[in-house]
Amino acid sequence: MIPTVVWGTGNVGRAAIRAVAAHPALALAAVVVRNPAKIGKDAGELAGLGRELKVTATDDADAVLAARPRAVVYAASGDIRPGDALADVLRAIRAGAVVVTPSLYALYDRRSAPPELREPVLAAIEEGGGSLFVSGVDPGWGNDVLPLFISGLGTTVDAVRCQEIFDYSTYDRPDAVRYLIGMGQPMEYEPLMLAPSVPTMVWGGQIRLMARALGAEVDEIRETVDRCPLDTRVSTRSMGGFEAGTQGAVRFEVQGIVGGEPRIVVEHITRIHPSCAPGWPSPPDGAGAHRVIIEGRPRIEVTVSATDEDENRSAGGNATAVGRLVNAVDWLADAGPGLYDALDVPLRPAAGRLGRRPQ
Structure with missing residues (x-):
């Protein structure tokens, strides 16, 4: 099982918790939140599952990353905080994590990404041994x-x-x-x-x-x-x-x-x-x-x-975008450190998930 963190519990993060909990190769290790009202709440409640997942939300991202999770689904918005989102993602990569996110638009195509964005990511990968895959939420x-x-x-x-x-x-x-x-x-x-x-x-x-x-x-x-x-x-x-x-x-x-x-x-x-x-x-x-x-x-x-x-149709779009990201985690973990885009990461059948519900 791949210990996986979900960072952010908005429209994307709620779907990410459900997707991680349902994936047979992933284990929900932690949930990171910013809203004080969400701290200490069970991930199942935040995701709208109607039952507990026995993982409580925390705002201590440093402690979560210090535990060296194998993967991070970065679901916090990058719309109006692109610098903060990049800084968070770089921290997770330096901690050795496979990071998947929709929040860094300029990295949809890694080859045409501006150097001022691509180079810090590549440096973090070299330093920490993590990896990054960015795919849109639209979806x-x-x-x-x-x-x-x-x-x-x-x-x-x-x-x-x-x-x-x-x-x-x-x-x-x-x-x-x-x-x-x-x-x-x-x-x-x-x-x-x-x-x-x-x-x-x-x-x-x-x-x-x-x-x-x-x-x-x-x-x-x-x-x-x-x-x-x-x-x-x-x-x-x-x-x-x-x-x-x-x-x-x-x-x-x-x-x-x-x-x-x-x-x-x-x-x-x-x-x-x-x-x-x-x-x-x-x-x-x-x-x-x-x-x-x-x-x-x-x-x-x-x-x-x-x-x-x-x-909800807009929630359905979010969920399929999240599915693309979360379902890539185990492939990325096997592929090794690197910066990936949609042409690198295959879209695979939902092996082992037919009839499966979040655990």
Whole structure:
């Protein structure tokens, strides 16, 4: 069994605890939290399992790392604290741990990561003997292994499009929805997530990674952003009201330009209410889905919907993103120290988990 730490217990961390507890090769060794109200609580309670896992949450990350865990699932957010997230991950790598995380966007594609980020990671690996695999929470497999696999089913490929289509009223991060993305803000408000160059910073690595796998050269990366106001005031179950005239939907693309044309595209279409931007693509069930479209011959379209935490679609997306990371831990432990990306780490069958529940 591989002693594994889950660091952070938000949307991603809750799913990570469940995934580690269910994996036959992993043993939940510790849970690290920042919120004082969570200290001392059992991991099973924090994960919503309805039973105890006999592991209590702590805020003493130093003590947890001093015990030399074999693996760390770093689930704390890097959205507004990228420097802190990197520092935490480097500490875990220096402690010799296999680290998997969605929080360091620039490392989705290790080859194109900026030197000021890649070099400290490589130095920590050299020093401590740990390793690192970063995959997105939107989810990463929807922007790398799934489209690349599907592209191999075609005769010709003209373009690859990866879509996330969601109703954000189901997303359990109100501050991110209202301020990072700008839902409910005046239309003149400039959300950080939509600021020029930020989408490329977050998703550009996935564009370059797919291009590398497809043997294509990206000339440049372009961004497009479209925002739509609410026609009327709407009320949501989890985040309250959103006023008419404020931002109610966002559609943006990160485009990999190949031969002068957008050939590899990551697109997000998000709403706070289904009534906003009715002409834009919608998920088949009204809540959320991830879609891959291969334009070519034949044209191939695959839509994936996942549910978790009482049929919550956004939680289902988090859970599948976490599954990709947690299920890579044992492979990474065998592979040895290094910096890995989605083209290195295989997506494998759930061996030993058929019918298994968290222990």
